[in-house]
Amino acid sequence: MKQSAEIQVATVPQAVTKKRLVYWRSAIWYLLPSIILFSLFLFYPLAKTFYLSFFLTDRQGLANVFVGLENYQYILQAESFHKSIIATLLFVFYTVPTGVLISLFLALLTNEKLKGIGFFRTIFASTMGISVAASAVVWLFIFHPSMGILNQLITAVGGQSVEWLLNPDWALVSVSVTTIWMNIGFSFLILLGGLQNIDNHLYESARIAGAGYFYQLRRITIPMLSPTLFFVVTVSLINAFQTFGQVDILTQGGPSESTNLIVYSIYREAFVNYQFGTASAQSIFLFLCILIVTILQFTFGERKVHYQ
Amino acid sequence: MYAVELKHVDKSYDKKQLVVNDVSVTIEPGEFFVLVGPSGCGKSTLLRMIAGLEELSAGSLLIDGKRADHLPPSKRELSMVFQNYALYPHMTVADNITFGLDVKKIRKKERKEKCDEIAAMLGLTDFLKRKPRHLSGGQRQRVALARAIITNSPICLMDEPLSNLDAKLRAYMRAEIRELQRKLGMTLIYVTHDQIEAMTMGDRIMVLNEGTIQQIGRPIDVYNTPANPFVAKFIGSPPMNITNGILDSSTSRIHINDQSHLPFDSKQILNSTSNKVIVGIRPEQLTRYDETETNSVPITVTIDHYEILGTETLLKFNWNNETWYAKWYGQWDVQIGQSLTLALDCQSVCIYDSITGRLIKKPETVQHQDVSEEIV
Amino acid sequence: MYAVELKHVDKSYDKKQLVVNDVSVTIEPGEFFVLVGPSGCGKSTLLRMIAGLEELSAGSLLIDGKRADHLPPSKRELSMVFQNYALYPHMTVADNITFGLDVKKIRKKERKEKCDEIAAMLGLTDFLKRKPRHLSGGQRQRVALARAIITNSPICLMDEPLSNLDAKLRAYMRAEIRELQRKLGMTLIYVTHDQIEAMTMGDRIMVLNEGTIQQIGRPIDVYNTPANPFVAKFIGSPPMNITNGILDSSTSRIHINDQSHLPFDSKQILNSTSNKVIVGIRPEQLTRYDETETNSVPITVTIDHYEILGTETLLKFNWNNETWYAKWYGQWDVQIGQSLTLALDCQSVCIYDSITGRLIKKPETVQHQDVSEEIV
Amino acid sequence: KEPTDKSAEGQTSDNANAETDETAEVPEEKVEAVFWHAMSGGGQESIEAIVDNFNNSQDKYTIIPEFQGSYEEALTKFRSVGGTEDAPAIIQTFEVGTKYMIDSGFIEPVQSFIDEENYDIKQLEENILNYYTVDDQLYSMPFNSSTPVMLYNKDAFKEAGVDPENPPQTFAEIKEAAEDLTVKDGENTERYGFSILNYGWFIEELIATQGGLFVNNDNGRAESATEAVFNGQEGQRVFQLIDEMNQAGTYGNFGSNWDDIRAAFQTGKTAMYLDSSAGVSATVENAPFDVGVAYIPYSEEAERNGVIIGGASLWMTNSIDKEKQKAAWEFMKFLQTPESQAKWHLDTGYFAINPAAYEEEIVQEKWAEFPQLKVTVDQLQETKPSVATQGALSSVFPEARQQVVTAMENVLQGTDPKEALDKAAEETNRVIEQANRANQ
Amino acid sequence: MSRLQVTVTYLLLLLSSILIFFPILYAFFISFMSGAELLQGSIWPQSFHFENYQKAFDHLPLAHYLWNSFFVSTVVMLGQLVVSALAAFAFVFIPFKGRSFVFFLFISTMMIPWEATMIPNFLTIQHFDWINRYEGLTIPFFAIAFGTFLLRQHFLTIPTELKEASDIAGLRSFTFFCKVVVPYCRTSFVTLGTYGFLTTWNMYLWPLLVTNNDEVRTVQIGLKQLQTQEMATDWGVVMAGVMIVIIPTLILLFLGQKQLQKGLAQGALK
Ligand SMILES: Nc1ncnc2c1ncn2[C@@H]1O[C@H](COP(=O)(O)OP(=O)(O)OP(=O)(O)O)[C@@H](O)[C@H]1O
Ligand SMILES: Nc1ncnc2c1ncn2[C@@H]1O[C@H](COP(=O)(O)OP(=O)(O)OP(=O)(O)O)[C@@H](O)[C@H]1O
Numbered sequence A: 001m002k003q004s005a006e007i008q009v010a011t012v013p014q015a016v017t018k019k020r021l022v023y024w025r026s027a028i029w030y031l032l033p034s035i036i037l038f039s040l041f042l043f044y045p046l047a048k049t050f051y052l053s054f055f056l057t058d059r060q061g062l063a064n065v066f067v068g069l070e071n072y073q074y075i076l077q078a079e080s081f082h083k084s085i086i087a088t089l090l091f092v093f094y095t096v097p098t099g100v101l102i103s104l105f106l107a108l109l110t111n112e113k114l115k116g117i118g119f120f121r122t123i124f125a126s127t128m129g130i131s132v133a134a135s136a137v138v139w140l141f142i143f144h145p146s147m148g149i150l151n152q153l154i155t156a157v158g159g160q161s162v163e164w165l166l167n168p169d170w171a172l173v174s175v176s177v178t179t180i181w182m183n184i185g186f187s188f189l190i191l192l193g194g195l196q197n198i199d200n201h202l203y204e205s206a207r208i209a210g211a212g213y214f215y216q217l218r219r220i221t222i223p224m225l226s227p228t229l230f231f232v233v234t235v236s237l238i239n240a241f242q243t244f245g246q247v248d249i250l251t252q253g254g255p256s257e258s259t260n261l262i263v264y265s266i267y268r269e270a271f272v273n274y275q276f277g278t279a280s281a282q283s284i285f286l287f288l289c290i291l292i293v294t295i296l297q298f299t300f301g302e303r304k305v306h307y308q
Numbered sequence B, C: 001m002y003a004v005e006l007k008h009v010d011k012s013y014d015k016k017q018l019v020v021n022d023v024s025v026t027i028e029p030g031e032f033f034v035l036v037g038p039s040g041c042g043k044s045t046l047l048r049m050i051a052g053l054e055e056l057s058a059g060s061l062l063i064d065g066k067r068a069d070h071l072p073p074s075k076r077e078l079s080m081v082f083q084n085y086a087l088y089p090h091m092t093v094a095d096n097i098t099f100g101l102d103v104k105k106i107r108k109k110e111r112k113e114k115c116d117e118i119a120a121m122l123g124l125t126d127f128l129k130r131k132p133r134h135l136s137g138g139q140r141q142r143v144a145l146a147r148a149i150i151t152n153s154p155i156c157l158m159d160e161p162l163s164n165l166d167a168k169l170r171a172y173m174r175a176e177i178r179e180l181q182r183k184l185g186m187t188l189i190y191v192t193h194d195q196i197e198a199m200t201m202g203d204r205i206m207v208l209n210e211g212t213i214q215q216i217g218r219p220i221d222v223y224n225t226p227a228n229p230f231v232a233k234f235i236g237s238p239p240m241n242i243t244n245g246i247l248d249s250s251t252s253r254i255h256i257n258d259q260s261h262l263p264f265d266s267k268q269i270l271n272s273t274s275n276k277v278i279v280g281i282r283p284e285q286l287t288r289y290d291e292t293e294t295n296s297v298p299i300t301v302t303i304d305h306y307e308i309l310g311t312e313t314l315l316k317f318n319w320n321n322e323t324w325y326a327k328w329y330g331q332w333d334v335q336i337g338q339s340l341t342l343a344l345d346c347q348s349v350c351i352y353d354s355i356t357g358r359l360i361k362k363p364e365t366v367q368h369q370d371v372s373e374e375i376v
Numbered sequence D: 001k002e003p004t005d006k007s008a009e010g011q012t013s014d015n016a017n018a019e020t021d022e023t024a025e026v027p028e029e030k031v032e033a034v035f036w037h038a039m040s041g042g043g044q045e046s047i048e049a050i051v052d053n054f055n056n057s058q059d060k061y062t063i064i065p066e067f068q069g070s071y072e073e074a075l076t077k078f079r080s081v082g083g084t085e086d087a088p089a090i091i092q093t094f095e096v097g098t099k100y101m102i103d104s105g106f107i108e109p110v111q112s113f114i115d116e117e118n119y120d121i122k123q124l125e126e127n128i129l130n131y132y133t134v135d136d137q138l139y140s141m142p143f144n145s146s147t148p149v150m151l152y153n154k155d156a157f158k159e160a161g162v163d164p165e166n167p168p169q170t171f172a173e174i175k176e177a178a179e180d181l182t183v184k185d186g187e188n189t190e191r192y193g194f195s196i197l198n199y200g201w202f203i204e205e206l207i208a209t210q211g212g213l214f215v216n217n218d219n220g221r222a223e224s225a226t227e228a229v230f231n232g233q234e235g236q237r238v239f240q241l242i243d244e245m246n247q248a249g250t251y252g253n254f255g256s257n258w259d260d261i262r263a264a265f266q267t268g269k270t271a272m273y274l275d276s277s278a279g280v281s282a283t284v285e286n287a288p289f290d291v292g293v294a295y296i297p298y299s300e301e302a303e304r305n306g307v308i309i310g311g312a313s314l315w316m317t318n319s320i321d322k323e324k325q326k327a328a329w330e331f332m333k334f335l336q337t338p339e340s341q342a343k344w345h346l347d348t349g350y351f352a353i354n355p356a357a358y359e360e361e362i363v364q365e366k367w368a369e370f371p372q373l374k375v376t377v378d379q380l381q382e383t384k385p386s387v388a389t390q391g392a393l394s395s396v397f398p399e400a401r402q403q404v405v406t407a408m409e410n411v412l413q414g415t416d417p418k419e420a421l422d423k424a425a426e427e428t429n430r431v432i433e434q435a436n437r438a439n440q
Numbered sequence E: 001m002s003r004l005q006v007t008v009t010y011l012l013l014l015l016s017s018i019l020i021f022f023p024i025l026y027a028f029f030i031s032f033m034s035g036a037e038l039l040q041g042s043i044w045p046q047s048f049h050f051e052n053y054q055k056a057f058d059h060l061p062l063a064h065y066l067w068n069s070f071f072v073s074t075v076v077m078l079g080q081l082v083v084s085a086l087a088a089f090a091f092v093f094i095p096f097k098g099r100s101f102v103f104f105l106f107i108s109t110m111m112i113p114w115e116a117t118m119i120p121n122f123l124t125i126q127h128f129d130w131i132n133r134y135e136g137l138t139i140p141f142f143a144i145a146f147g148t149f150l151l152r153q154h155f156l157t158i159p160t161e162l163k164e165a166s167d168i169a170g171l172r173s174f175t176f177f178c179k180v181v182v183p184y185c186r187t188s189f190v191t192l193g194t195y196g197f198l199t200t201w202n203m204y205l206w207p208l209l210v211t212n213n214d215e216v217r218t219v220q221i222g223l224k225q226l227q228t229q230e231m232a233t234d235w236g237v238v239m240a241g242v243m244i245v246i247i248p249t250l251i252l253l254f255l256g257q258k259q260l261q262k263g264l265a266q267g268a269l270k
């Protein structure tokens, strides 16, 4: 038996490294397409952006004058960028929880086995099929100060019409409403999928135990759905940080920069003002923000998540 | 302590084939009722209908004398052990067990006490903090059992609750469940595949086949006088030996084959629909042939196979183109290929009508030996 | 037809507690090896290690004489039936069954033939087109079994493959598996909770407790001479009756209580570590007391409970502060509370060292009755 | 002047003839020149029709019109391909991109062709050319040009007792008229007196018409601007007007979307507003009431100077084949023919760069139907040429414009006008400084 | 569920669907209105005439745009499915070292603002000479971290026994991927596919950048071309355009939904 002990000592590490190599070799084949494409279309531009953020750019957009951290210093002290940050945070705060809750509500509604439920599911998922451009245009109409249906309704019942997109206090809310509407479809679909994957036996067992609807929701549905919820929240967060299209069409960042979300600000710096340096600095700043939020999400959020 | 009544219950999943077919039975309050039948015969389905998890396709269900077909499961005041456990994977064992109590808003302290008590009883104390996926199969099953027992519901449904336990634990659990059921007086409907469970635990057992009731009765009665060849073959392990015979009323004999003619008591009115009958005998009744025994017919067989099961020895052989078994008490040294002469006791046989499957002659032997008499 | 060797195998999931503890055993090529043990003792874990699904924490594994600890499962040429079936929910039953063949690039026609053959053997022919979720528990288990059998791998691992089947089907499957194993000559490692399976199917059985080997041997040997009280209580149903005794070498007696003193043959060297021993006797050895029998000690007991299990009657009583059983052949009419005198046969008892648990005296009775002799 | 005109006319009329002739003689391949434009909707239809006309009018050149999104988007793309072979021959760029284009080094001033060919530039509208002429060079060919005008609701004027034939002209008059025109129903204002689109262009115009400048160094035309001056008194007057009216509740804010403010006007939510001359005909046609068109108002403390041209012009790139440049040039000339201009003017409402177009029959017919259209032309032609009305040149114009809009929005939210303007100027100065640093 | 519960559920469903679907209906109605009708702020068109649609189609080669959009979206969808599934598979089923690090690297790409990468990417595409070609419109989108993330989450729910059973059966990992993972997670593939298709269908800025002419342009650019800046926009025509653009996606969604539900009903087997 001594012999076998020796064999063990000699062979195990070798075998383990060999196994690791095998894993790596096979993993690389699966990952290669993604890695190549990511490097080419994401990491390389990111690096370039990072590089540009230390420069002022000339008319051709070439890095011209090295300014060190000046661009960062500027955006960090500029009032309009502060406004952007606040607007972005507010926007995230308005859209993410509400959007997820509404989608969850709809998903729960349509998770019942009822006649014609497929129809309702299609309706709820439908906003997913509508492009940002199209839906923003439609909402532009809905928010229209004079012809818009919203104000028509409000004045019809004797209320005072609201300057949805013109009042800085309302504009962000209006953009948020549009965004929530646009995102509902997708979140709904994902959450519905998550709900349908929960083993029916669990509910059967709970029903026998006499658990009511909300009790089941709290003790079974939500915990079992937590990976999906986590996913939806993460994706919604990231999307909210990167919202652009609806702002461009609805408010162009106004009024009084109240909807000038960071991404829109970047867009304007880069494509209207041709300030690639500051645009890059803002991009990097945004990247770091999302990164931090995501890391927080993963470290604190995922703890509460139950994986099968 | 509620009665459960099924009246002409049908169930079909696909609206074509009946999985449960015209089942009518009344389960008395406080009764321990065992459901057996081959795999896929509709046992789980029946249980699920009683629990309210499946709709009845036809017929009605009464619980405690009241119509219950349309009550939601939570209103039926029952608990259930699922065949596949249905544990909540995201909760600890303790939370799983107390789930039902939590629903009923029972105080934390009381919940914990009850949980500890039941966990101790089922040997789960060490696992209370674990998640179900870190348990072995049998441990999971015990959690499922604990969860059902803890609620003290007047009706409890158990779908093969012990199938993953070892014999020792199973024996222990059998006794525990039986005792608990008596103590709480609950109505227990129990699905099992295990012969021992079926024979020992229930007040009554019901044999199902392809959704149809075959026999309902006390276990011992079902064992001794199986109502039809299906039950005869299904209950008892090894099953009852069965073969075809031709009834000859003139000679008062049943011709089984050229050599074997079984005499029968013509006083017993054999009201069969034709002269084709099925003759059955339990393996343990096939003793060695003793010429002095007049009521027996000798059959000579060649042993194909034998198994020593600890206390008893099982002999397998082919007779009259059927596989037959004999079960002898004790450990016997048999050779494969050895030839033996066995006694087919006319009084121990069951005779069935070949066409209707009805039992037309019960075994007569008084099998209940009286201990006190013999001892004296 | 490969040998499987485990050498000093340990396994721990949490790096603290050993779930499998220093297991060494050699399973011969073509052997039918049965693994039994209480729930949670590490049977599934052991199987999973052999299959390559879990890493060994220590020790080594040899398959066909070659080191295999680090081989991936696919290289080990084995098939496995999982305790929870592990069927592919998106495939039909037929696809599930032929899954392994498909991988081996076997022609479609041949695949279909094999599938049909095995489905017929397992009674699955009608379900081949269904998805697993439309099957009953037992049907699923049969699919899992079919999937493992069809590949003809030289080693097959089965984790409680029959636990969800009814007795009849189970008996049939027992025979089928046994026959198949013989025919194909495969090495079969079989986990079960079922006493009958354990006793009848295996060439050898291994009893595990808390990850440690208790005994390995022919089933009949394990039954007759359990190596320690654990095995004695675990194998056999009802378990062996056990009680404490004090060895008195001077009088060649074992004092059990005031009334009962068991004589023993002093020729048998009772090399116990102290004078504390454990005395065990199988329930079926507890016959009614007959004064002519000199080797027996009478014990008088009061029946607490009895069960008629078809062929035999089980008596339960309390003796010497232990729950004891007696198993009598036949159906007996007993009254609860009735007093009986039973014989404790000195030759049938097993005696264990109370401290080490070692068997120090085997039962002597030649239990193998020779049929031919008696018949003559 | 005459010969070019004739030749152009000749080409179109002898179209069929010329074609057969030349194909017989020169089986040469046609030169293709790509034309990037940013016209969508009706403008795109019209531009494509004109290009078709051009392509059919001769058989040497083919112009390929390609839509490239908004001006900003087109420019973004041009920045990447400018100076390479992939660059289009012609690109349409908005007026505020003028300075950028001049400095980019990717373009060929059309002046070189004018000089080469002795093209008679005088036939074109002077006030339009002024904008695109820098250092006496015409850099790009004006194309879609517009100016702001004030539109008002004549019916509402009558109803409120304001003379519809004599619309307010000065800020004070506007304020006064707006008081009368505003209709309130409790808290809700049913009709506002006056509105301006939240678009920097209108502010620039309102400053310029008072003779005020936008940036220093003669509006950036003497040398590169180094400082914004739109926060001078002219600018303050404009902002004050907006602020006062807003506080009085007579100013309606309809945001920065062209269609919104037009809809507001057409549905009677506002009685007067500033619009682009390009939008006049559509509004007049669609409005369910009588629409009046007037010059944009000026401050009574200043003189009326007129308006700056807005819109876009066509630029020729310098990194392409000479042949293509030639094609582009021919196309530009074709565009300036009265026929093309007349069509363009009628289709889109943009000015005819060549005033001769206004003499065309179709234009005259239309004018007879909508006399309002003539007002826009009059206003342009009456404009006094000066650095103020020539318009500002600045490489950071888009940004400056954005700053002004923000300032305007802030004023509408109650910020002090001067404070808002100063802040906008300060921001603009910073950007100018940075741009100058980067492009040294 | 009791009858009351069913009624309440239906009521809620009805109410929610009206709220959710209203904007689409609204656009649908507007697409039939003339300019004057629109100004009156009516919701219901006086008559359903198709002039606006006629105009939209006359004005632009919308059919061609639709085809381009369809082609590009399909290709991107397939590319994303393949690339993401491969990566997700590696993350779930191959325990290579540094797995979580690489995964996080992947996830981090989700946080890169797309606007920040647009210009460098445009230059890259130009360098590859992919301007005005389908390659430029499709290939940059094949790898999306989102897809990898989504599929990974779903792959994680595959019971480990299935992998183990396949290991024992001797499946190569790629075969396991094709035979078990893909069919088992059909739902998530449909979800991701729908998502990929629709996001590509909805892209505007990028297609505009990398195309110069109608040859390979997509329909969103067409939509933009219906709107004007300084001149009056014909909203009826724009809404007709909106409808033309969204109807195919809605139909796709409807079909996908059926498929989706089939997949969802598959459920997990315990
Ligand atoms: N959801 C379902 N859809 C269609 N058929 C089903 C469904 N569930 C069960 N069945 C079929 O109904 C029959 C009865 O199933 P049931 O689960 O009641 O059997 P069982 O008696 O519990 O069997 P087992 O002992 O194997 O668990 C079987 O033939 C099974 O295939
Ligand atoms: N993944 C796991 N993580 C931690 N502990 C585990 C895990 N799997 C099993 N165990 C523990 O290891 C021990 C042995 O488990 P195993 O599944 O081998 O038992 P078993 O003998 O197969 O039992 P059963 O007969 O109940 O299936 C048990 O105590 C169990 O709780």
Ligand SMILES: [Mg+2]
Binding pocket: B043, B044, B045, B083, B159, C136, C137, C138
């Ligand atoms: Mg079942």
Ligand SMILES: [Mg+2]
Binding pocket: B136, B137, B138, C043, C044, C045, C083, C159
């Ligand atoms: Mg196990």
